[in-house]
Amino acid sequence: MTTEPAGLVVIGASLAGLRGAEALRQGGYDGPLTLVGAEAHRPYDRPPLSKHVLAGELRPDATRLPERTRLSARWHLGNAVVSLDRSARRLSLADGTALAYRKLLIATGAEARPWPAETGGGLAGIHTLRGRDDAASLRADLLAGPRRVLIVGGGLIGCEAASCLRDLGLPVTLVDSNSAPLARALGTWVGGVIAACLRESGAVFRPGTQVLRFEGDAAGRVARARLADGSIVEADLVIAALGATRATGWLRGAGLMADPGGLTCDAACRVLDMDGAPCPDIYAAGDVARWPSRLYGDRLVSVEHWGNAVEQAAHAARNMLAGPDDQRSYVHLPAYWSSQFGINIKAVGLTEGADAVAVVQGTRASRRFLAVYGRGGRSIAAVSFDQARWLPAYAEAIAAGAGFPPILDATDQPRIESAAPGFPSPRVAARSTEAVHG
Amino acid sequence: MANLMADAMPDAALFAAVTDPANRADPYPLYARLRQRPVWRQPDGSYVVSGHAAIRALIFDPRLSSEDLPPTRRPRTGNPLKDFILNPIKNRITASHRPLIFRDPPAHDRLRSLVMREFSIARVLALRDRIAREVDQLIEACRGRPEVCLVSDLSYPLPVTVICALLGVPEADEPRFQVWATQLATAVEPDAHHDAEGRRAIIDAFDAIAAYMRDLIREKRRRPADDMLSGLAAAGPDGRKQMSDFDLIATAVLLLVAGHETTVNLITNAMLTLLRHPEELDRLRADSERAPQVIEEVLRYDPPVHFRTRKALGSITIAGETIPKDAPVILLFAAGSRDPERFADPDRFDPDRPDIQHFGFGGGLHYCIGAPLARIEAEIALVALSRRLVAPRLLCDPPPYRPGASLRGPEQLAIGIGGIV
Ligand SMILES: Cc1cc2nc3c(=O)[nH]c(=O)nc-3n(C[C@H](O)[C@H](O)[C@H](O)COP(=O)(O)OP(=O)(O)OC[C@H]3O[C@@H](n4cnc5c(N)ncnc54)[C@H](O)[C@@H]3O)c2cc1C
Numbered sequence: 001m002t003t004e005p006a007g008l009v010v011i012g013a014s015l016a017g018l019r020g021a022e023a024l025r026q027g028g029y030d031g032p033l034t035l036v037g038a039e040a041h042r043p044y045d046r047p048p049l050s051k052h053v054l055a056g057e058l059r060p061d062a063t064r065l066p067e068r069t070r071l072s073a074r075w076h077l078g079n080a081v082v083s084l085d086r087s088a089r090r091l092s093l094a095d096g097t098a099l100a101y102r103k104l105l106i107a108t109g110a111e112a113r114p115w116p117a118e119t120g121g122g123l124a125g126i127h128t129l130r131g132r133d134d135a136a137s138l139r140a141d142l143l144a145g146p147r148r149v150l151i152v153g154g155g156l157i158g159c160e161a162a163s164c165l166r167d168l169g170l171p172v173t174l175v176d177s178n179s180a181p182l183a184r185a186l187g188t189w190v191g192g193v194i195a196a197c198l199r200e201s202g203a204v205f206r207p208g209t210q211v212l213r214f215e216g217d218a219a220g221r222v223a224r225a226r227l228a229d230g231s232i233v234e235a236d237l238v239i240a241a242l243g244a245t246r247a248t249g250w251l252r253g254a255g256l257m258a259d260p261g262g263l264t265c266d267a268a269c270r271v272l273d274m275d276g277a278p279c280p281d282i283y284a285a286g287d288v289a290r291w292p293s294r295l296y297g298d299r300l301v302s303v304e305h306w307g308n309a310v311e312q313a314a315h316a317a318r319n320m321l322a323g324p325d326d327q328r329s330y331v332h333l334p335a336y337w338s339s340q341f342g343i344n345i346k347a348v349g350l351t352e353g354a355d356a357v358a359v360v361q362g363t364r365a366s367r368r369f370l371a372v373y374g375r376g377g378r379s380i381a382a383v384s385f386d387q388a389r390w391l392p393a394y395a396e397a398i399a400a401g402a403g404f405p406p407i408l409d410a411t412d413q414p415r416i417e418s419a420a421p422g423f424p425s426p427r428v429a430a431r432s433t434e435a436v437h438g
Numbered sequence: 439m440a441n442l443m444a445d446a447m448p449d450a451a452l453f454a455a456v457t458d459p460a461n462r463a464d465p466y467p468l469y470a471r472l473r474q475r476p477v478w479r480q481p482d483g484s485y486v487v488s489g490h491a492a493i494r495a496l497i498f499d500p501r502l503s504s505e506d507l508p509p510t511r512r513p514r515t516g517n518p519l520k521d522f523i524l525n526p527i528k529n530r531i532t533a534s535h536r537p538l539i540f541r542d543p544p545a546h547d548r549l550r551s552l553v554m555r556e557f558s559i560a561r562v563l564a565l566r567d568r569i570a571r572e573v574d575q576l577i578e579a580c581r582g583r584p585e586v587c588l589v590s591d592l593s594y595p596l597p598v599t600v601i602c603a604l605l606g607v608p609e610a611d612e613p614r615f616q617v618w619a620t621q622l623a624t625a626v627e628p629d630a631h632h633d634a635e636g637r638r639a640i641i642d643a644f645d646a647i648a649a650y651m652r653d654l655i656r657e658k659r660r661r662p663a664d665d666m667l668s669g670l671a672a673a674g675p676d677g678r679k680q681m682s683d684f685d686l687i688a689t690a691v692l693l694l695v696a697g698h699e700t701t702v703n704l705i706t707n708a709m710l711t712l713l714r715h716p717e718e719l720d721r722l723r724a725d726s727e728r729a730p731q732v733i734e735e736v737l738r739y740d741p742p743v744h745f746r747t748r749k750a751l752g753s754i755t756i757a758g759e760t761i762p763k764d765a766p767v768i769l770l771f772a773a774g775s776r777d778p779e780r781f782a783d784p785d786r787f788d789p790d791r792p793d794i795q796h797f798g799f800g801g802g803l804h805y806c807i808g809a810p811l812a813r814i815e816a817e818i819a820l821v822a823l824s825r826r827l828v829a830p831r832l833l834c835d836p837p838p839y840r841p842g843a844s845l846r847g848p849e850q851l852a853i854g855i856g857g858i859v
């Protein structure tokens with residue numbers, strides 16, 4: 001049994017967990033503070049894993065996040081929380097430790113969706129890319145000089161990986177069930193630009209099909225993939241970039257609204273119980289959280305991006321320290337960046353449900369442009385390819401609910417080019433081997 | 439005195455007062471009043487933007503254009519020949535090959551990235567010794583005099599020498615550049631009025647420098663050296679010219695013009711400010727490591743460039759105002775850098791400020807390309823001046839100013855000295 005006094009406990013020692021803990025201290029909390037993390041590492045940064053780390057420019061262990069405040073916290077690392085008992089206000093950890101808490105911040109993030117075991121998932125040489133250890137083992141396999149790398153899923157991580165591997169001169173095939181990469185994040189119209197980059201880089205892009213299963217050699221190592229179109233791709237290294245599921249499995253039986261799509265919260269970041277009532281002492285932030293977004297008509301959203309983890313963690317921490325009558329709503333315009341094929345992509349807003357897209361500055365052909373997504377005549381999201389300097393102006397227009405397209409009369413706006421965005425239908429997306437971050 | 443005049447000014451005419459030479463020595467009280475409305479319509483239909491936050495938002499707003507310059511006070515007649523005679527200078531600068539400071543994306547970005555590539559830190563650092571040698575010679579030339587004029591003795595000649603070295607203009611031709619630079623400097627001031635003779639001189643200077651540059655570019659193509667013009671004139675990886683000859687000339691002239699008076703003013707304003715704050719001059723003399731922070735604070739506190747004009751391509755709502763399509767927008771950088779919402783005690787000169795995020799070099803896509811060079815030049819000059827002038831003191835405060843309200847700086851800065859060490 002524990003002898004530690006009950007204090008504030010942060011579950012998940014990554015970006016949201018660390019920033020949340022720091023905000024608790026900065027907010028004046030000086031009682032006991034505990035961080036529990038399933039990984040053995042101090043908090044580190046994930047975005048470089050699919051960029052500089054994969055490219056060999058940064059060692060996987062050089063990604064540690066700067067700790068900006070003296071936390072004076074107790075750390076339980078390499079030790080996952082396995083269950084939550086709300087009535088006893090107690091957590092059980094994997095090593096058997098029991099931990100009492102006064103309030104909780106849940107920041108367990110998300111996990112890479114693995115390739116299913118039934119269709120070859122157990123073979124050596126099939127990787128996912130979520131954590132530092134994944135990146136290290138993938139790097140080791142890359143250094144062995146694979147004959148061909150097959151990337152399944154043309155989401156942000158799949159495309160970033162393809163870009164890095166082509167820079168390293170490795171033969172790459174990327175399979176995606178949609179007609180263009182980044183289809184779910186940006187639609188096939190914008191994704192088509194990346195399709196062209198992929199091909200130009202020398203990668204083989206196989207759109208509109210799926211990997212059915214992987215087959216191994218005698219040593220149990222992956223050797224080839226069988227595709228839905230009947231073809232076979234010989235590949236001895238696979239990156240399954242299939243998207244992520246929220247790390248909520250450990251909450252089974254805790255009586256909270258949690259499923260692989262997220263842990264539902266109210267606007268103040270308080271976790272909801274099965275009856276939909278907010279728990280006054282349990283908060284969530286980062287990739288794991290699902291919350292009503294005021295900017296998107298109070299629709300429940302979950303955002304798998306760096307900026308949200310940082311902001312939401314600070315917001316949740318602030319509310320944890322505030323009284324019940326002073327719980328502020330979290331209002332956030334989602335944003336992310338990605339770098340691939342020498343292009344710096346930045347996006348704001350949620351493209352979900354977009355019925356139109358327009359290039360409002362630059363041109364797709366030049367690969368320097370700003371595109372805005374519209375829904376029912378309102379601007380809901382924007383993406384920039386190497387035009388990030390203008391993005392804040394569009395973000396402001398989106399947050400203010402501007403019409404579509406916004407900001408006419410801009411520089412570098414020869415003629416506004418509009419189109420159907422080309423998002424995969426939800427049914428296809430569910431089976432899709434393509435995903436956004438994570 | 440300036441304060442009294444500023445207070446008596448009716449609000450509506452505030453920006454007209456800024457351009458009035460009578461307020462040149464101390465426009466800051468006017469700026470403080472302008473900031474009561476961070477975006478303020480003036481009677482002539484232009485919008486003056488003086489708040490830090492509003493300026494920041496606007497330099498990243500895609501609706502602001504540097505290309506479509508607002509109409510000058512001289513009306514266009516519709517007859518190109520007449521226009522040219524009435525407003526010859528602007529026509530020279532804004533013809534189809536106008537320099538990148540007067541261009542919008544995508545042309546701006548293409549030209550700028552070529553210049554940026556040539557404006558490498560290595561190339562700037564390589565100029566250090568040359569700058570130091572020049573500064574020493576200029577100071578040495580003052581030996582034996584009880585009084586120096588900082589502007590004519592040092593600030594004015596130095597930047598031309600440095601730009602010539604950067605571009606790769608042979609040292610022997612430098613005196614001609616000094617003359618052209620002086621003539622062109624008056625051309626870029628937005629409100630300058632020139633008599634027929636003045637106009638002729640400016641046109642002649644443009645024509646002369648363009649002809650000179652055309653020859654020099656040819657020479658650099660034939661015998662490339664390790665200088666900026668050779669780099670810009672060289673063929674790209676595809677074997678084709680990276681910049682047309684017109685663009686090359688426009689760029690070279692821009693570098694001369696943009697890097698001249700600005701740097702003159704920076705060195706002069708810095709010294710003026712230090713002489714008004716002798717304790718800071720002492721501290722700099724004792725510790726030359728302080729020079730960078732002194733320079734940053736001068737760029738905030740008394741910058742060389744006070745405002746830049748843009749045009750709104752569409753209507754923009756900001757800070758409670760709606761700037762209509764086609765309105766001239768005046769970004770009053772020098773007022774934003776003294777905004778109390780952004781800087782504590784903004785009217786105090788304090789090189790030890792924890793963050794000095796000024797608009798001295800502008801911001802956004804037209805952010806000054808020459809900033810690293812300007813900083814090094816000013817640093818070398820200030821350190822040398824602080825160490826070598828014995829017992830310097832201002833002989834005339836405020837000093838007389840040149841007419842420009844945007845490129846604002848003293849015409850002379852008389853300093854009494856006890857000698858040179
Ligand atoms: C390869 C990669 C590249 C990315 N690139 C970008 C990018 O370019 N731009 C961008 O905006 N975003 C990017 N992201 C997304 C961004 O990294 C995430 O949004 C961010 O990491 C979310 O932080 P988090 O703390 O909420 O969750 P996570 O970082 O997922 O951290 C959750 C932590 O909780 C731990 N945990 C899980 N369950 C338990 C448990 N039961 N007990 C204890 N600990 C537990 C996990 O081990 C993990 O360490 C990228 C993500 C990846 C994987």
Ligand code: HEM
Pocket residue numbers: 504538539540550601692693694696697698700701704741742743746747797798799800801803804805806807808809811812
């Ligand atoms: C103290 C010295 C200097 C100051 C205060 C200064 C200030 C500025 C400012 C405010 C701008 C922005 C103009 C706008 O937004 O419209 C600018 C642009 C520019 N400056 Fe400077 N400058 C200085 C020195 C130099 C030098 C030494 C050079 C080159 C040799 C230079 C080259 C340029 C160029 C090329 C631009 C245009 C950039 C663009 O349009 O993208 N400047 N400068």
